[in-house]
Amino acid sequence: MSPDDPGNDRGYRLQDQIGFILRKAHQRHVAIFASHIADLTPPQFAALAKLRDVGETSQNQLGALIAMDAATVKGVIDRLAARGLVRLGKHEVDKRRLLVGLTEEGQRTVEQLVPLARTITEETLAPLSAREAATLLQLLAKIC
């Protein structure tokens, strides 16, 4: 009975499971992010970066774009609004919607952070060759 006999549940090694590795890889990325951008979290930056791309949108729509559910996006946006990086407004036609958009300061902040974000991506992928990095992104995209 070898340690990785598949018919033996010793063959279940936590360290080799995709979920465990994903969690660890994500953790390392967040740590690298924090070491470069201390005053903003990855989700906060994601919200700002996406708002820069799409301009004003509703909270829900923004959430769909950055993969956050309604409850989460509300918290993120509230914190960004409290810091003056984001502006909230009512939708004139559909009164259910809460419009979100960058303030001037938010705009400036994103522009400044994008180069750092590039560095963060680079550092996260540093253990890989360019070819490996491309493969990783492609495979990860398939399981999203």
Add this chain to the structure above:
Amino acid sequence: MSPDDPGNDRGYRLQDQIGFILRKAHQRHVAIFASHIADLTPPQFAALAKLRDVGETSQNQLGALIAMDAATVKGVIDRLAARGLVRLGKHEVDKRRLLVGLTEEGQRTVEQLVPLARTITEETLAPLSAREAATLLQLLAKIC
């Protein structure tokens, strides 16, 4: 000026960044996990699975094995203890340490869950071929 001109910060596409994709992939995995194992979270299962492997250990040591900091591991262990899946005890020699080990029920629970955990891994990797899955695990391990 094409949309992905690298000399232009429009070239920063959130969707293509490793951090964003890692977060999404992890989210999908957690959702798959929850659909198969409703009454335990991935970190809780990780703690049980690792305790099965190593037997009794200190909280800190367990944390190192499953990549959780001290504060996080305490919360996870407390919840497992409250459910009777884990037993706590003082270390006789080193009085700083808090020993953690599986109870009989914890043991039974892990044994029952391992097959489900295999299914979860399979389903998470379902969009990939066996070869792609192996490559993904290998590349992810490099950036952990």
Add this chain to the structure above:
DNA sequence: GTCAAATCATTCGCATGCAAATGATAATCC
């Protein structure tokens, strides 16, 4: 042996992240 440094556990505060419930508004069906 004693004092300083390291280790272990705990606690607090803050930030995701999600499920479920609620209320307001809009869209659809008839």
Add this chain to the structure above:
DNA sequence: GGATTATCATTTGCATGCGAATGATTTGAC
């Protein structure tokens, strides 16, 4: 048009996850 359904936002509760501070104990330097 009126009732049903769907959508948007909010709130609550729970579970990670981490930084920072604290206290207890142990180890190491001398």
